[in-house]
Amino acid sequence: MVDVEQFNPRNEAALRAWWEVGHAATSYRPGKPWPLWEQSRVALPAHNPERGITLIGAIDGREMVGAGLLIRPLKENLHTATAFAYVRPDRTREGIGRRLATELEVVAGGDGRTTLQSEAYLPPDGSGGASEAFAAAMGYAVASRESIKELTLADYVARRNDLAASAPVPDGYRIVTFDTVCPDEHLDSYGRLLGMLLDEVPLGDLDLTDSEWDGARIREAEQRLTEIGRHMHTALAIAPDGSVAGVSDVRIDDDDPAYGQVGITLVDPAHRGHRLGLVLKLATHDVAVATYPSLVSVDTSNAEVNTWMNAVNEALGYRTIETLLELQKRL
Template sequence: MVDIEQINPRNQAALRAWWEVGRAATADRPGNPWPAWEQTRVSLPADNPEGAVTVLAAIDGREMVGAGLLMRPLRDNLHSATVDAYVRPDRTREGIGRRIVDELEVVAAGDGRRTLHGEVFVPPGATGTGPEGFAEALGYDIASREAIRELAVADYLQRHDRLVDAAAAAAAYRIVTFDTVCPEQHVASFGRLLGMLFDEIPLGDLDLQASAWTPERIRDAEQRQVGIGRHVLTALAIAPDGSVAGSSDVRVNETDTAHGQVGITIVDPDHRGHRLGLALKVATHDLALATYPGLLAVATSNAEVNAHMNAVNEALGYRTIETLLELQKQL
């Protein structure tokens, strides 16, 4: 009989078994979809001012056969939560995934969360897949579609000179780069830009609302990243008037310096049309390579309807490897 139990992420033996389930469940996906154990060991138990987590395990006898995770924002979008469920490949089609999701929904509802988000990953352009059917059966609708792309660093380097020439269109803006901690003179303006994010990126039908990023909130988030060994290699575009007109970052964990992940890329609408998106991405990728010469690949995701950013990624050499279906359910 399979029992669904909450586990303490500070219990390393239980967390390692949980991590192994997730690694097995994602092993057939392309790219680098599952974090290194050392990263999970540090990051999941760590205090997070941005969100609270609940970790579930499906246990059969003395074996863990399923894993679940509920993440609840604490600073904004307090009506929402994110649900993740994984089942060991040899134990699928037994109802374990459904039971994990059901329990996560109970926890979310008990915390007053009425909108649940989730993700499934399918081959590029695929429809009618098993993950889609599972989500539909549980009442989750597809709210947005994103392209998961991966960049081989070797391809980027072959294009580099042409990219630098194209980014020269942004010469009126000064590019400032930093590792994780924003320079004090830019932090307030940077927060103003971050507060635009959900108003400016394509969200589809996702029920998410813009938020305020005060200097204090930014500093709290930075300290968490430093504490868990994640380097947020960031570029800011500084307008002639000194304001932050755009930002992009590449994130690299100390536990796996061969792989990076693009985080947030945003350009203030008042400053578009100057190729800032391209200039910022070239700056962050160059900073990542200068910091981590062994970097092999960088991953990113963007809404399929975000034609401009997708064109920028293609120019850098990114290639689509998966389709991400962003799911939503109203309780």
């Protein structure tokens, strides 16, 4: 008999067992699909002002054979939650994944969430897989399709000088970089741009609304990143009038300096047409290369319909390693 139970992420033994299940369940995927243990050990129990999490495990005797995660936004989109279910590879096709997914729905519904979102990962050509079939069986529809891309540092270094020569900083603009903590003089304008994100990126049918980022919220988020050892190396494009015209970042953890991840890249519509997206990405990747001698690769994801950003990433040397299906279900 398999029991499904919630547990406190501060219970390190349970958290380690949960982590082991997720690690095994994602081991078939390319790239860096699962964080290192030290990253999870620090980040999951830590206070997060942006998100609430629930962890569940499927227990058979004294062994954890399934792991579930529910993420609930705490600032906006309070009608949504994101659910993930993982089953140890030697225990698939026993109904464990369905039990985990059902329990996550119960938890989400009890918190007043009416829209559940999740993800399925396929090969680069988008061919079907077990995760997509399971999602469909659980009532999830595909709301958006994205490409997960990976950049090796060798590819970036080989292309970097030619790209920089082809995309100089536009006249009148300047680039400001920082590690995690935004300079005070740009804080309000940076927040204004962050608040535009969900209106400007392709969301497909995902039921999400935009957010508001004032200085206090930004500082609270920065403090959490600092406390868990996550660096958000950020580049801002400053327009001639002093406003923030664009932003991009690369995120790297102290516990895993070999791998980075692009967070966001966004250019204000009023300042597009100057190749600022490429300029900003060059700036953040240059900082990452200079700061982390052991850096091996950086990954990112973009909606397949976002042809402009996909072209920027391909110019940098990113190559598609997976197709990501953004899934959605109404409770």
